[in-house]
Amino acid sequence: MTLGRADLEALDATDPLASFRDEFALPEGVLYLDGNSLGALPRATPARLARLVEEEWGRDLIRSWNTAGWIDLPRRVGEAIAPVVGAAPGQVIAADSTSVNLFKLAAAAVGMRPGRRVILSEPGNFPTDLYVLQGLAELLGDRVELVLAERHELADALDGDVALLLLTHVHYKTGRVHDLPGLTAAAHAAGALTLWDLSHSAGALEVELDAAGADFAVGCGYKYLNGGPGAPAWLYVAQRHQGQVRQPLAGWMGHAAPFAFEDRFRPADGMARQLCGTPGILGMAALEEGVRIVARADRARLREKSRRLGDLFLTLVAEQCGPDSFALACPADGAERGSQVSLSHPEGYAIVQALIARGVIGDFRAPDILRFGFAPLYLRYTDIWDAVAHLAAVMRDGDWQADRFRQRAAVT
């Protein structure tokens, strides 16, 4: 028995997260399956930014560092993110970019494991994770070596030379989920520390950093946290490590007394030492609005819905496009998959462009991956039906064969 649109309407009608959609300003005529690249705009954000710009900056000027609480935003936003990733208070702060935060924590971890020189990751990890480690290894010369092991060989590669295991929890391309608690325990058994990149997890998956005994984590603010383009990122340091962590980007905001203007760096207590320069207040305020929404949603429900959206998408693609239309480039089992599905097709680029022309926004990842993300806060089950109907039409009618869809843009 195949599914009908009415089945998905029924799911929407009983969706306990349905009301969250009203908190986002989604454009008419668009089916947005790319919230894993750039989250949608919260309705509250434009007014928050207008107030920040016109009143706090324009009218109150420098005083707003105190009176509008700008100076406290990195901590406040971090505390709002903490429960979203299963962290007790005092362990998360918003700062810089994911890349910069990876550098801070990878360097700190190496310092905490003298005599061990390996940072272990996997090939095909999100590029910036690997690049930042290469930059650190180049800077530190013989003191650090980046070793990449395939997923199934990671556990074996955790030997006595490994200082840090750095992985992205949900793979950006395949959506495959790592066993965060299991690999964390394995790393600890080998005497290594762990650094989890949760960019594709926070706000869509259930992550329990404290329960897993995680050491460090980072994540970006512009995907499921809806913080806007290039939003500040965040980082997590387990309470037990906070006294020992010396991250090398020792800017003035990480000082114990930034406004004492001392010559000598003294790291702040707790998470504040993870700060570096002056925080970008526009980005922090927008991120706070996005996080506020996510933090009110039940994580188990977010995860359950995200999985069902993905399962339904795959079922409907098989039913409506035919079982051989695409190769599966993600796990078929929703439990092993993040909040996205990936299909492969030699003409993937052109197909994604043809879908975009129809208002179905997914994205393409070289060489041949069509990636569709499911933001459980604002997607409806019927959106999945409608998106797959467009995909089936594109394949049936051959839309994608038009020249205008096959020409690659500089940035995709």
Added chain:
Amino acid sequence: MTLGRADLEALDATDPLASFRDEFALPEGVLYLDGNSLGALPRATPARLARLVEEEWGRDLIRSWNTAGWIDLPRRVGEAIAPVVGAAPGQVIAADSTSVNLFKLAAAAVGMRPGRRVILSEPGNFPTDLYVLQGLAELLGDRVELVLAERHELADALDGDVALLLLTHVHYKTGRVHDLPGLTAAAHAAGALTLWDLSHSAGALEVELDAAGADFAVGCGYKYLNGGPGAPAWLYVAQRHQGQVRQPLAGWMGHAAPFAFEDRFRPADGMARQLCGTPGILGMAALEEGVRIVARADRARLREKSRRLGDLFLTLVAEQCGPDSFALACPADGAERGSQVSLSHPEGYAIVQALIARGVIGDFRAPDILRFGFAPLYLRYTDIWDAVAHLAAVMRDGDWQADRFRQRAAVT
């Protein structure tokens, strides 16, 4: 013969920069002498941000990386800043914070001078400059040593062990200006590279990086560039060094082909390799609006006006408060001073608070400095008259002795 307010009205009437004031949204009843901490709000910025948020982000979503040119903002903003600091195109890019950019370039410079381990700076330099160097030195161990020499001893300290001379062009507290061309030449004669922090210079002083043969520079976006609170910073790398500079924060935006998603880092050509993570688009757009205004102003006129504003302020303080009311904590000679004056007084903190209560915004720097900055784009000569009149009244009436002004806030 003492000055009268009419003398300053006459200066305003013939000020060739006077029309720029209309491009800023300045609050009623405020005399803002703190544009060197946070520049005022350009009138064009709120609409630009509203459009960015509601249309580019909210309506066009992920597509705006291409269609709205987000991906190009760091380069575009950098190119707009370049002429403001006397740089030919292709040498400036906007990115991260000043602190993060200092780390990138200091690390790169050390790599370019193998065998030399000293980074030379001065005590009392802006804290983040010193802290970042301490963080780098701690990370690199024996390979780097931070040496501080007093201003008059810097030339002598430039020996064969110095890899990099890092100085802030205009001292944040005293306003004293370093001889940028002279010290650059002296460093080069000793085989060292130079890194100039132009946070208090760009947009107010004439800086000629290319003409001085400078190697590297950084600066912040939220002072005289009017980019808003925590605006992105910028960095300059002289064309001749661009091929050799390997900065360690090797994020994906610095890759030669970020969207090829390769495992191996290959630095981009030119300035793009100075990028790290995904740029904060809200901050970049606001900075672009601020820079657009500054870039249209003649640098020589900005510098001339900034000097006159400072000279007049000091003259009027002597005339109206009495010659012994304050000790001078900045050079008396405008040619040796940046776009600010500093006075010292044991009750400096309370006096600054009493001024703020009257709408005169300056700031206090521990332990006893009253600092007043002069943003030549939007300050009027009569503002100087009025501000000093308030200062004289505060001193005469003893406003500052009120308890509420003497209690220090956590952040000042």
